[in-house]
Amino acid sequence: MTGTEPATHEIDTTRPHPARVYDWFLGGKDNYPVDEQLGRQITAIDQGALRAARANRAFMHRATRTLAEERGIRQFLDIGTGIPTEPNLHQIAQSVAPDARVVYVDNDPIVLAHAGALLRGTPEGVTEYVQADARDPHAILEQATRILDFDRPLALSLIALLHFIADEDGARDLVATLVDALAPGSCLVLSTMTADFEPENVRRGIDAYAAGGVTLVARSHAEVGTFFGGLRLLEPGVVSVAQWRPEDAPDGDGPISLYGGVGLK
């Protein structure tokens, strides 16, 4: 494991953290009362919040499997990994290709604390964890190049990450910098929150996160589409994550307020 920010390795249990609130949404145990409190507040505003978390995770599974199976991708750079929740991305990728190489990146010390579970992969493959901030893409690239070959295609996944980073805090620059570093044949997989379907609930959710000190940004369909500028979107384009190549029957009714898509360089 490698790290760029040793000063941030302390777990702060006095305020909610996105990774831990998401863990609570997914039914995990690696969260604290402050995280559960915000999670409960969000589910009171939007009954669909737990479904949204599950739908997002399932999108990660399908997109990763699709890229490994259909596009032969064998290298994965996953930024904003979250607390391990099985199956993790490397388990999906290595179930298709045991020699797949995966680099995980997150800036939350709780993810670092649990990173051991992300490092248990196949003997043929490689998994590595980097503690770094997505807003410093050059530092991430520097560390990822030790494991991944940027002259060959790889999948860059930014799944449920970008709604924690406003454009003015560098969301667009970081995507542009990372995509620029990718070889032809690489893919960008992303999902991020939208207020297009349920504007009032999403606005109240944003306010609840803000009260807990967490920035949350909703983006329109057009705004999410521009993250894929210069890439060719795989079918079905940018859609609610539940509608991206669904395999199972819908998990309940109502919209899922996260757009997802996969673009090919």
Ligand SMILES: C[S@@+](CC[C@H](N)C(=O)[O-])C[C@H]1O[C@@H](n2cnc3c(N)ncnc32)[C@H](O)[C@@H]1O
């Ligand atoms: C909602 S979780 C998503 C986890 C996983 N990608 C998924 O979709 O299932 C968002 C993750 O992004 C991480 N994150 C938020 N801002 C970040 C930043 N600036 N740099 C790195 N990671 C960040 C959080 O710590 C959290 O683990």
